[in-house]
Amino acid sequence: MVSAVVRLPTPQLEDALARYRAAVAAKRLRTALGLALLAGALVLAGIAGEVDATKFLANIHRLPAYLWNLAPSLSWGNLAKDLDDWFWNLGEWSRLLVDTLLIAYLGTLLGMLGAFLLCFFASANLENRRWVRIASRRFLEFCRTVPEIVFALLFVVAFGLGAMPGVLALAIHSLGALGKLFAEVVENIDMKPVEGATATGAGWISGIRFAVLPQVMSNFASYTLLRFEINVRGAAVMGFVGAGGIGQELMVAIRKFYYTDVSAILILIIATVIVIDLATERLRHWLIGFEQRP
Amino acid sequence: MSALRPAALAEMEALRRRHPGVFCRSLGRRALVVFTITGLLVLAGYSFWRLEFSLTRFGSGLAQLAHVVALMFPPAPGNQLPVFLGALAETLAIALLGTLTAAVLAFPVGFLAAKNVVPNMFAHFAVRRVLDTIRGVDVLIWALIFINVVGLGPFAGILAIAMSDCGAFGKMFSEAIETADKKPVEGIASTGGSQLQAVRFALIPQVFPVMASQVLYYFESNTRSATIIGIVGAGGIGLHLSEQIRVLDWNKVAFLVLMILVTVAAIDWISSRIRFAIIGRSAMVVG
Numbered sequence: 001m002v003s004a005v006v007r008l009p010t011p012q013l014e015d016a017l018a019r020y021r022a023a024v025a026a027k028r029l030r031t032a033l034g035l036a037l038l039a040g041a042l043v044l045a046g047i048a049g050e051v052d053a054t055k056f057l058a059n060i061h062r063l064p065a066y067l068w069n070l071a072p073s074l075s076w077g078n079l080a081k082d083l084d085d086w087f088w089n090l091g092e093w094s095r096l097l098v099d100t101l102l103i104a105y106l107g108t109l110l111g112m113l114g115a116f117l118l119c120f121f122a123s124a125n126l127e128n129r130r131w132v133r134i135a136s137r138r139f140l141e142f143c144r145t146v147p148e149i150v151f152a153l154l155f156v157v158a159f160g161l162g163a164m165p166g167v168l169a170l171a172i173h174s175l176g177a178l179g180k181l182f183a184e185v186v187e188n189i190d191m192k193p194v195e196g197a198t199a200t201g202a203g204w205i206s207g208i209r210f211a212v213l214p215q216v217m218s219n220f221a222s223y224t225l226l227r228f229e230i231n232v233r234g235a236a237v238m239g240f241v242g243a244g245g246i247g248q249e250l251m252v253a254i255r256k257f258y259y260t261d262v263s264a265i266l267i268l269i270i271a272t273v274i275v276i277d278l279a280t281e282r283l284r285h286w287l288i289g290f291e292q293r294p
Numbered sequence: 295m296s297a298l299r300p301a302a303l304a305e306m307e308a309l310r311r312r313h314p315g316v317f318c319r320s321l322g323r324r325a326l327v328v329f330t331i332t333g334l335l336v337l338a339g340y341s342f343w344r345l346e347f348s349l350t351r352f353g354s355g356l357a358q359l360a361h362v363v364a365l366m367f368p369p370a371p372g373n374q375l376p377v378f379l380g381a382l383a384e385t386l387a388i389a390l391l392g393t394l395t396a397a398v399l400a401f402p403v404g405f406l407a408a409k410n411v412v413p414n415m416f417a418h419f420a421v422r423r424v425l426d427t428i429r430g431v432d433v434l435i436w437a438l439i440f441i442n443v444v445g446l447g448p449f450a451g452i453l454a455i456a457m458s459d460c461g462a463f464g465k466m467f468s469e470a471i472e473t474a475d476k477k478p479v480e481g482i483a484s485t486g487g488s489q490l491q492a493v494r495f496a497l498i499p500q501v502f503p504v505m506a507s508q509v510l511y512y513f514e515s516n517t518r519s520a521t522i523i524g525i526v527g528a529g530g531i532g533l534h535l536s537e538q539i540r541v542l543d544w545n546k547v548a549f550l551v552l553m554i555l556v557t558v559a560a561i562d563w564i565s566s567r568i569r570f571a572i573i574g575r576s577a578m579v580v581g
Contacts, residue, residue, distance in 0.1 A: 045387035046391065049452055052449070059445075062444070102340075105338070105341060146555070155355070158356075159355035159358070237434040254435075254438045
């Protein structure tokens, strides 16, 4: 077969090859530098994190043993009784799970209301006063940067043990996270309806009600549902610091090595989280469809 | 404006007749909105009752909180600044090692869970469900479990973060691999490359920048997680935070919170710079 490939003249070819090699070498050098930096950071982190390979290797067999202990003793012949033994405290645990869901619900609702009120002050297209904008943005940032469990720790001291500090902690964190997302949605709206409403003499409130809300409602609802999913997970561990829900029971079970209780509660939590995720996903798809209908 | 409104009001009947759609919204839709809002409020009322909210408790709590916040000023580390800085370094170490361990563990799992690499429905389904389960458990729960396995200290924290992120990374990596362009893979196959070579030279160059940026993003979020896992005893600055809250030393609490805020902001800034550099450099490859 006759080759139809055009060959470049040798000097040109050599020049091109040299350039290619130089480019590859530069890329490799950059990668090597990055890896060296990473290795240095890893060594420092290993020292700071007290990583001890020998200790790790000596103890690693405990992890499978622990997981093995989590498994309950089930037998086919006596399955109903064994399951009953495994989930012996199902009534109490379900009650706590419902509490957990309600904590997440209230936290999301209160946070959403706060974010709804604040987001209009934090968005550049509706708020002209610079200092108001900056102040509300910094406030939202503070609310979402401090972890919710830290708020919960503080609130447990102030409000006492129970579900109330948990709800308030989730609410404040959701306020920060949702406020930012809401403000971004509001900044991306079409301003023409707002101008139209202003031109007909609408004040601030009616302008928002008739020109802004119709544009942002579906996004707000969708973000709130997503936040609810996250808050269900958050509410499940609020009990670790005494802020209500099923976390307290789980922590006691883990600390006291009640292995089968740990696995039973974990299964309940995971199942709840999965059900909530699926349900909110359904609801969000339905909302999007609802919005598109006239 | 002033002339427009009376004119429009005077012509209301004609306007209604000309644009009926604007004035009459569908009754079903309105009923649905009212029904939803009522339902949400009733549920909220029930929750307030069931979770034992009371205004008096809220009021006294707020007063207490105001008192606490007043006590927080000025934030001061006392004589424990070196201890706190050490704990902060430990926190960053936990985040870094945990994230990287998770990434290394999840790298092969991501390929196993990708439909275009392992076209076995059963394997795909099983790996995905395991990853979902791991992801469904909060990092604090993993921390408690690993404390039982390896004892109190930062090592339990590293393992907890590695474990919970492994699930998330596995899922995201497999998605990145599934959305990768097929043509380079076919090209390698057409020149006689094996499947392993196709993964190395066709898939990895496409997905590596995406993975790297996801890992960096998780490093950011793990810095936040690493600050709190100390609360259950898994090392880092959270241990000191919960201790100082327990002994009601509010100046130190405020100082620790400030330290956390500054660190998180700094890490966010650095990592977003690096992420932009990685993605920006290889945008052609990814896009």
